[in-house]
Amino acid sequence: MSGTDHLDALRRDAGSAPVVLFASRITDVREPVARLDELDIEHRIVTMSMGDAAARDRFHVLEEWTGHKTLPQVFLDGRFIGGPTELLAHPRLAGGVSAAGHWLGYVGLIPFVAALLGFVLSSDARQAYFAHQFIAYGAVILSFVGAVHWGVALGGGPMPVMRMSISILPALLAWAALLLPVPAAAWLLLAGFVALRAWEASPPVSGTLPGWYRSVRTHLTLAVGLLIVLFALAAR
Numbered sequence: 001m002s003g004t005d006h007l008d009a010l011r012r013d014a015g016s017a018p019v020v021l022f023a024s025r026i027t028d029v030r031e032p033v034a035r036l037d038e039l040d041i042e043h044r045i046v047t048m049s050m051g052d053a054a055a056r057d058r059f060h061v062l063e064e065w066t067g068h069k070t071l072p073q074v075f076l077d078g079r080f081i082g083g084p085t086e087l088l089a090h091p092r093l094a095g096g097v098s099a100a101g102h103w104l105g106y107v108g109l110i111p112f113v114a115a116l117l118g119f120v121l122s123s124d125a126r127q128a129y130f131a132h133q134f135i136a137y138g139a140v141i142l143s144f145v146g147a148v149h150w151g152v153a154l155g156g157g158p159m160p161v162m163r164m165s166i167s168i169l170p171a172l173l174a175w176a177a178l179l180l181p182v183p184a185a186a187w188l189l190l191a192g193f194v195a196l197r198a199w200e201a202s203p204p205v206s207g208t209l210p211g212w213y214r215s216v217r218t219h220l221t222l223a224v225g226l227l228i229v230l231f232a233l234a235a236r
Helices: 004-012 030-038 053-066 082-088 093-106 108-121 126-156 160-167 167-176 181-201 211-234
Strands: 018-021 043-047 075-077 078-080
Touching: 004 018, 004 093, 004 211, 018 181, 030 043, 030 082, 030 167, 043 211, 075 082, 078 082, 078 181, 093 211, 108 126, 108 211, 126 181, 126 211, 160 167, 167 181
Parallel strands: 018 043
Antiparallel strands: 018 075, 075 078
16 A cells, blocks of 8 residues: 555544544553543544554554654544644643533523513513514524534534535524514524524534533523523514
């Protein structure tokens, strides 16, 4: 097998899971694997044997490709990031990111709740104001969660063209919602949030997102969906 063939095979392996660790049979990868399991991040270990000339040639091609002379070598979304130390320090695995993501996500529900309460408790003359606030904020958030996938695509994740294409659909739905009467706009936003989360849960996409993010997205989608249903029923 030529060097080009080895490189093509290595590239396929490197992109075969969100996190790929190239390791020898004696490499200790227990710590990073335990952390990946804890966060429910899909990963794969590619064992590199030195038992024959072809295997050694493959390792030398890996060395030349990454500039890294030892194992293990770690790829994140198909890109080389270093070894286990770099992997454990990466924001996707760092504990503070998931904690902050949870809190900031739930804080983002406050404008929904405030606008809904304002709509329900205000006089008829003020309801239009709060209705506009609710729909406008829903449009902003729907665009925001869609744009996450544009960012993932820019970061070198898998399916970049499809991901970037789908990432703009929530913004288009949000724009359309701003042009519709209030009840119809609410139902359209609800459809957008549910459809986006369903797409994220599909196998090709789910494995590219951190476990904590998938969890918080599910919880927030349920909460936002409930608030939108309550608002749509109140605005009939």
